[in-house]
Amino acid sequence: MSLQRTPPGKFASDTDIPATLDIGFVNSRKRKQPDCDGAQTLDCIERLSKTISNELTKITSTLTDINNKMTKLQNDNININKSLGETNERLSEIEKSLNFLSERQDGFETRLKALEGQITRTPDLTIQLATIENKISLMEQQARQCNLEISNIKERRGENLVQIVENLGNIIKQPIRAADVVAVHRVPHADQNNKRPKNIIVKFTSRILRDNFISASRTTKGLNSTMLSITGSPAPVYVNEHLTLNNKILFRQSREAAKKHGFRDHNTSGRRDGGGVLVAVQRELRARPAQAARTRLRLQPARASSRSRPLGIKIGELLIHN
Template identity: 35%
Template sequence: MTQTLSKISNEITTVRKDLDSLSVTTNGLKDEMSVLRLDQTKLETHVSRIESTISQDINDIKQSIEFSSQQQTSFDKRLSDLESNSKSYKLIEEKANSLELKMNNLDQQSRHCNIEITNVPDKRGENLTLLIDKIGLAINFPIPQKEIIAIHRVPHMQSDNKTPKNIIVKFASHTLRNNILSAYRLAKGLNTDQLGISGASHRIYMNEHLIMNKKLLFRECRSFAKEHQFQACLGQKRNNTYARVRHIADLQNPI
């Protein structure tokens, strides 16, 4: 009996030891679970922060894309407006150029009976009508005074210009003007001594009375003809096949 009780007591002691050992193990597991829970909490907090940061970054990217889209839309609109304005400006420029061309043509048309005489010395109290009479005799083409509508000298554009002022003569008809110029060219030149003008003899020139831009064009044509060794620089003439030069750009392809 005593042995049995002793054996039971030993078994109970062993069980208690096992329980104590299990309790220690359980406590260790509890501690580890607590650590795991703490780590999980920390991980969840970290993940939450990352998600929040990513979400904010995504929102920032969306806002940036929306802003860029708005900027692009604004840019496209401005570009469209500029293109529209450019077309309007081009139309206005074309109309202005057309009006300028018409005005120049009208201005030139108003001079179609005029001759411009250059390099005739100025003289106080001069009689320009008598001068035209002498020119007519010198070129073998008498010019009746009744065919002279107006005659005068024109001032220089630059006040420091010391050359003689040009003389403008308006005749009664375009045909008469052309005949006088033809006679001048047939005469092969005109000098001051032929007109009884004192001083050293020098050349006098007679040409159509051109507006300023046509004068500049004519000078460019003469310079171009000289540079390319053309025999003559001629204007466009009806029923002839001369190269038509209406603008300096036409000189790039004169043939």
């Protein structure tokens, strides 16, 4: 298909455009170029990427630390809750123990009140105890009713105590056979510092034989160790009843009180000096060492009697007539 030209005369413009035109009046400008070329752009992008990556790394590290701390706080919270639970259990056990102790204390107080009531209801407990001790002392003394005690005889190795008793009986004119002696032995003194010879305890077959032996020894004047053919300097020999330790102390204190107040024992002639009875009364007996036994002494007048009476010993009372 062939092109057709515009018909002439239709337009005011000249259709014949010259090949050369003067275009000096036209302004021309260059096209705006970018600040950097492609390499610089890639470098900028890379640096920006590194910066972002570093910041992201820091943020990630910070978030990791925060996460770790939160985990640690959670663990600490769990441990704290566990410790609080154990503490509560211990407090509960302590509370139970305190309640138990309080109940026991209440029980103790109740029992103590009951005991106090019993003590209040038995004001004579001390008297009852003294009575029991007196009975025991009496039984001990009765167990020795066939015994006598020989004092101040020098000890010798291999000595024959039965022979000594027989010789003593011959001297006081109260013959003793070996068959009359149940037992004979020496006993140590209650006071360990006492340097005197140990006393000889003799148990006879009967109380009558014992009493006759004591009476015969008291009628013998100047009884000493020389009469028994014991070598050494003469020493007085004493023959007495075998008293218990408490009765010995009581007897000694009564004799001291009698001497202090001018009382005298019976003499062999039957003559008496003065008149009266010394009564030593033990009203309260307490648990104490025998060496520290205490007695209460009471003096009272007595009627004169024409008949002489021997020294009498009684548990709780020691009577010395003169």
